[in-house]
Amino acid sequence: MASFPLPLQPARSFGQTHRQDRWWLQPLSVLVGLTLFVVYATWAALQGEYYTYGPYLSPFYSPELWGRSEHAWWGPVPSWWPAWLPYSPAILILWAPAGFRLTCYYYRGAYYKAFWADPPNCAVGEPRHGYIGENGWPLRIMNIHRYFLYLAILFIFILAYDALKAYRFADGFGIGVGSLVLTVNVILLAGYTFGCHSLRHLVGGRRDNLRTARWCSGLYRGCSALNRRHMLWAWISLFSVMFADLYVRLCAMGIWKDWRLL
Amino acid sequence: MPQILFRIWRGDRHGGQFRDYQVEIGEGMVVLDAIHQLQATQAPDLACRWNCKAGKCGSCAAEVNGIPRLMCMTRISDFPPDQPIIVEPMQTFPLIKDLVTDVSWNYQVKQRIAPFRPRPPDAPDGTWRMSQADIDRVQEFRKCIECFLCQDVCHVLRDHHKHEEFIGPRFFVHTAALEMHPLDTENRIAALKRDFHIGYCNITKCCTKVCPEQITITDNAIIPLKERVVDEFYDPVLKLIQLVFRPRRSSSVPAPSSSPHPQSAPTLSSASATTSAPVSPSSP
Ligand code: SF4
Ligand code: SF4
Ligand code: FES
Ligand code: FES
Numbered sequence: 001m002a003s004f005p006l007p008l009q010p011a012r013s014f015g016q017t018h019r020q021d022r023w024w025l026q027p028l029s030v031l032v033g034l035t036l037f038v039v040y041a042t043w044a045a046l047q048g049e050y051y052t053y054g055p056y057l058s059p060f061y062s063p064e065l066w067g068r069s070e071h072a073w074w075g076p077v078p079s080w081w082p083a084w085l086p087y088s089p090a091i092l093i094l095w096a097p098a099g100f101r102l103t104c105y106y107y108r109g110a111y112y113k114a115f116w117a118d119p120p121n122c123a124v125g126e127p128r129h130g131y132i133g134e135n136g137w138p139l140r141i142m143n144i145h146r147y148f149l150y151l152a153i154l155f156i157f158i159l160a161y162d163a164l165k166a167y168r169f170a171d172g173f174g175i176g177v178g179s180l181v182l183t184v185n186v187i188l189l190a191g192y193t194f195g196c197h198s199l200r201h202l203v204g205g206r207r208d209n210l211r212t213a214r215w216c217s218g219l220y221r222g223c224s225a226l227n228r229r230h231m232l233w234a235w236i237s238l239f240s241v242m243f244a245d246l247y248v249r250l251c252a253m254g255i256w257k258d259w260r261l262l
Numbered sequence: 263m264p265q266i267l268f269r270i271w272r273g274d275r276h277g278g279q280f281r282d283y284q285v286e287i288g289e290g291m292v293v294l295d296a297i298h299q300l301q302a303t304q305a306p307d308l309a310c311r312w313n314c315k316a317g318k319c320g321s322c323a324a325e326v327n328g329i330p331r332l333m334c335m336t337r338i339s340d341f342p343p344d345q346p347i348i349v350e351p352m353q354t355f356p357l358i359k360d361l362v363t364d365v366s367w368n369y370q371v372k373q374r375i376a377p378f379r380p381r382p383p384d385a386p387d388g389t390w391r392m393s394q395a396d397i398d399r400v401q402e403f404r405k406c407i408e409c410f411l412c413q414d415v416c417h418v419l420r421d422h423h424k425h426e427e428f429i430g431p432r433f434f435v436h437t438a439a440l441e442m443h444p445l446d447t448e449n450r451i452a453a454l455k456r457d458f459h460i461g462y463c464n465i466t467k468c469c470t471k472v473c474p475e476q477i478t479i480t481d482n483a484i485i486p487l488k489e490r491v492v493d494e495f496y497d498p499v500l501k502l503i504q505l506v507f508r509p510r511r512s513s514s515v516p517a518p519s520s521s522p523h524p525q526s527a528p529t530l531s532s533a534s535a536t537t538s539a540p541v542s543p544s545s546p
Contacts, residue, residue, distance in 0.1 A: 004426050006367060007275050007356045011421045018328030018348045020341075105485050109465035119417040122468035123328055123353075131422040135461030143496035146489075197481070201489035208444045211393040227481065 012125030014117070023121040030114035034107075037238055041094070044245050048088035050252040051245070055166050056178040058248040059185060059241050063158050064089040071162075097155060100148040105197045106234050108134075108142060146198040156193050159186040175262040178247060185237075185244040192233040195226025263288060266343055268296055270308070271350040275357045281305075282346065287338055293349060294322050294333035297361070309360040317474055320409030324361050325350045330411040330472045333361075352414040365410050371429045374457070375437055380445040396444040402482060403439035405475040406432065412469035412479055418462045429458040431469035431479045438483035441490070451494045454487055463488070 017023065044051075044060050051058040052069040064071045066078050067089040077087050101107055112118045118133075119126050134142050163186045166179040193199075204210055204220025211217065226233065250256040263286040272281045283304055285296045297310050313319040315334045322333040327341065327348050341347050355363035385391050412431040418424050429437075437458070441450055454460045469479045477483070493500055 006423070006425055008423055008425075009275075009353060009357060011423065012353075018325065018350065020327045020345065020348075105465050105488075109467055109480075112464045113466060118464065119421060119466065119468075122415050122417075122466065122471060123325070123330065123420070126417065126421045129422070131418065131424070131462070133418065133462040133464045135459050139464075140461065140496075143488075143492045146492065146497065147499075197485045198489060198492075201486055201493075205486050206490065206493060208442055208446070209396050211395050217395060230481075 011129070014125050014127040015120060016125035017123055019121075019123060023124055027114040027117075027121055030110045033235070033238075034111060034114065037242055040242055040246075041098075044249065045090035045094050046086070046088055047249075048086065048090075050249045051090070053178065053248050053251040053258065054170070054176070055168050056176075056182060056248045056251070056258075057162050057165075058245040059159055059162070059182070059189075060090045060094060060245045061088075062155075062162050063093060065092050096148065096151040100145075100152040100193075101234075101238070103142050103145040103148055104234065105145070106230050110231075145196075146202065149193070149196050149198045152193045152196075153199075156186065156190050159189060162186075169260075173262075174260055177259045177261065178251060180261075181244050181247045185240045188233065188237040188240045191226055192230070192237040194223060195228075195230045195233055196223075197227060197230070199223055200227050264343065266296075266338060266341075267346040268300070269346040269348045270297075270300070270305075270360070272305075272308070272360055273357075274359045278360075280348070280350075287343075291338045292334055293324075293326055293331075293336045293338060293347065296338060296347075297333060297349070309358070309362045311362050318407055320407035320474075323352055323409045323411050323414065325352060325414070330414040332409060332411070332474050335474055352410070354414045354416070354420045355410070367425055368408070368410055368413065368430075368432065371433050372436065375429070375433060375440070376448045376450055376453070378440055378443065378446055379448040381447050390445055392444050399442050399482065400439045402477055403435045405477055406435055407475060408432065409474060411472045411474065415468045415472045416463075417466065417468065418464075422462075424459070424462055427459045428462045431463070431484065433458070434460065434463070434487055435477060435479055435483045438487055441487065451487075451490050455491045455495060460484070460488055460491060 041060065044058075051061040051064075052071055057064065057069070057071045061067070062071070063073055066072055066074050066076060066081075068076060072089070081087055113121060117127050118131070132139065134140055159182075163179070163182045166182045167173055167175060169176070200220065200223040203223055204213070204216040207213060207216060210220060247256065251258045265284045266287050268283045268285050269280045270283060272278050283300050285299055287296070294310075294312055294315060297308065301308050301310075310322065310324070310333070312322040312334065314321070317332050317335040320332070323330065324333050325331070325348075326333065326336050330352060333349070338347065349361065351357055351361045352363045352365075355365050355367065358364050380390065383389050410432060412435075413419055416430050418428050419430050434454075437450055437454060440446055440448065463480075463484055465480055465485065467480045469484075470477070470481070473479055
């Protein structure tokens, strides 16, 4: 029987591995993809303009709680907003979807590898010897994920409402390319959100007897089906939400023209 | 016959080195065949563990070109013929000799996990009824062949040597199989957090990638267990709701150490019962 400490070989040094494949490609792609998104999203959120075009509202700015556009829920920028602080409706709400993605089980595993090299990839040596993981603070905070999930579900309903409104033009019902962009975006975001591991647990995974709760069993199966491709949903919805903002922004700036299909 | 260069670790825990061997390759050969050919021709003292040569006993686990794999299930034709194939022992366990490691730590870990404790029989014939839908989940976990490749690749053990605190993916699979079993009444959630340190897992999914039985270790076992830990320790709202409406589990379930496991506790293999089949405590 083994007795502690185990006589193990010393851990390998940073990047040391006998893997012959391009193991660095996957973390590098995650690094580039996520950096691109964070830089773009921060820039777009701080702009505070060009976020609506006709019936379209950029998903980064929805819900627009206070703002200058006709999409604003509660009217113009409140008087209590400090004059020295630039205002953008996005910064009031973006923390919620950002927190949802930041604490998502898939993204956690991906960015721990890509940004923190913990590990750089499977069976590749690490740069640090000490390790706390999510066993202690600050990363224990990741257990908050399900609270962000509740907010994310709310956002799906709001974005679905925005997508419906994107078919109501000044001259009545119509379909523009933007209407389709916003519709596809909310479908992809829903595919990501409803495949969440926490949701899968809450709707049925937490039970040992699913048979006795028929609706739980149905929801659990649906959620599990989406969950099987959670990584794919995570990436395509990330790029679609970025593209939806870019589309509305470029149309509003007059760089792109929104084609009316109907 | 074409030849391929094998670079194989030779040595014990006091030291060693990679040695190169040319191996004649025939059609359909796997890495374990090459090792056997070497034992028969050039290196009779080369130590390796194997048993079934069918990917079912889990004995021949090693690292081939840096990736933990079963040698008997790794085809040589999957590798470029002009480059050496590197074969070395698993890094996460103490080395005995050449490709053989001492995996007994895993057996110690298993003993720390509270065994299956079914609720009292509730069918008229003195057995239980389970539905297939309820045991689908745990049946996936029961495919495990205890090859310990997932333990080998897990960086918490491999790089951080947390063997004293962390039980590793194999035993999260085992715990999940028990914890999600519809008949089981034991509560292992507190132990998962406090004693088995499930929080060390940072969801890299490396264990899932190497599992030769394609068990979705991270998504189907570890994350659901992490969520059960959240229910118990990090979700005050849910706790409040449960307190007001319906306590999910009785917290009076005795701790494993204080519970005399009734008669001879049935093995988990009861889970293989089909829909509504009676399950008897002594039937495997
Ligand atoms: S997912 Fe968790 S248990 Fe599996 S290898 Fe990664 S850290 Fe280890
Ligand atoms: S879970 Fe998979 S990799 Fe881990 S010991 Fe079992 S069969 Fe091997
Ligand atoms: S786990 Fe990815 S969104 Fe919840
Ligand atoms: S020899 Fe049994 S799994 Fe390889």
